[in-house]
Amino acid sequence: IQTRADTKEKLSRVSPKLAPISRGYRLEIVENYLPQDAYDYRRDGPGKMFLPALTTLTIRLPKTLTLKVQSHNGDLTLSQLIGALDITTFNGTLNFALARDSHQRLIAHTFNGKLLVPEPLFTWQSERRQEATARLGRGDVTVRLDSFNGTVCVK
Numbered sequence: 001i002q003t004r005a006d007t008k009e010k011l012s013r014v015s016p017k018l019a020p021i022s023r024g025y026r027l028e029i030v031e032n033y034l035p036q037d038a039y040d041y042r043r044d045g046p047g048k049m050f051l052p053a054l055t056t057l058t059i060r061l062p063k064t065l066t067l068k069v070q071s072h073n074g075d076l077t078l079s080q081l082i083g084a085l086d087i088t089t090f091n092g093t094l095n096f097a098l099a100r101d102s103h104q105r106l107i108a109h110t111f112n113g114k115l116l117v118p119e120p121l122f123t124w125q126s127e128r129r130q131e132a133t134a135r136l137g138r139g140d141v142t143v144r145l146d147s148f149n150g151t152v153c154v155k
Contacts, residue, residue, distance in 0.1 A: 001027075005053035014053040028054045029074070063099065064143075073148075084141040091149045098154065103137035106154070107144045114151040122154070 005011040017031045031053055061067070061081075068086040076089055079097035082104065083134075084117060087094060096108075108117055109131045123134040145152050 001029075001055065001057050003055045005052055006112065010053045012056060015057055016057075024068075027057060029057075031055075082141075083141075085143040085145075087144065087150070088146045089150050092147070092152065093151045094145055094147050095144075096145055096152070096154045101137070103140040104135075104143045105139035106134040106136065106143070107142065108132050108134075108152050108154055110152050111142065112146045112148070112149045113147050116151060116153040118154065 001016045003011060003014050004015065005014070013032045014029065016027065017023055018027050020026075055082075059092070063082070064079055064083040066084045068083065069078075069088070071089045071094075073091045074089075075093040075095070075097040076087060077097075078085070078087060080099045082099045082102040087096070090144050098106075106122070108115055108122065111130070115129055115132060117132045117134070122134040123130040125133055145154065
């Protein structure tokens with residue numbers, strides 16, 4: 001876990017926590033900011049901006065692992081995974097790099113965002129282009145990529 005900020009005070013307000021839960025672990029990154037820290041264009045004017053701390057988490061796992069990941073207000077980037085996956089973002093971008101020689105059935109979906117998938121590998125399932133599916137190899141395991149208010153980008 002790496003956390004960066006432009007001041008020590010902002011850095012002290014971030015508290016990443018890794019806790020065991022049933023059937024896995026939960027990583028929670030909480031940034032405790034005061035209401036006066038929020039940037040308001042009408043109040044603060046142009047050229048002034050509040051920059052919160054930035055926490056980056058890098059996890060290296062076996063490729064074939066079954067994985068469920070949820071992100072709230074943060075971006076996710078996953079690559080080269082070939083196991084069963086259930087990945088969801090709320091208010092964040094989901095970047096997913098396809099693994100070579102995988103046997104996955106992919107379902108990419110967004111409720112209120114963009115869906116960027118390689119065509120013709122993916123087939124659109126709705127006219128509004130909010131869901132697309134693909135089959136890699138035998139399609140042995142399912143990969144579900146969902147975003148509620150963000151972009152899903154598959155490469």
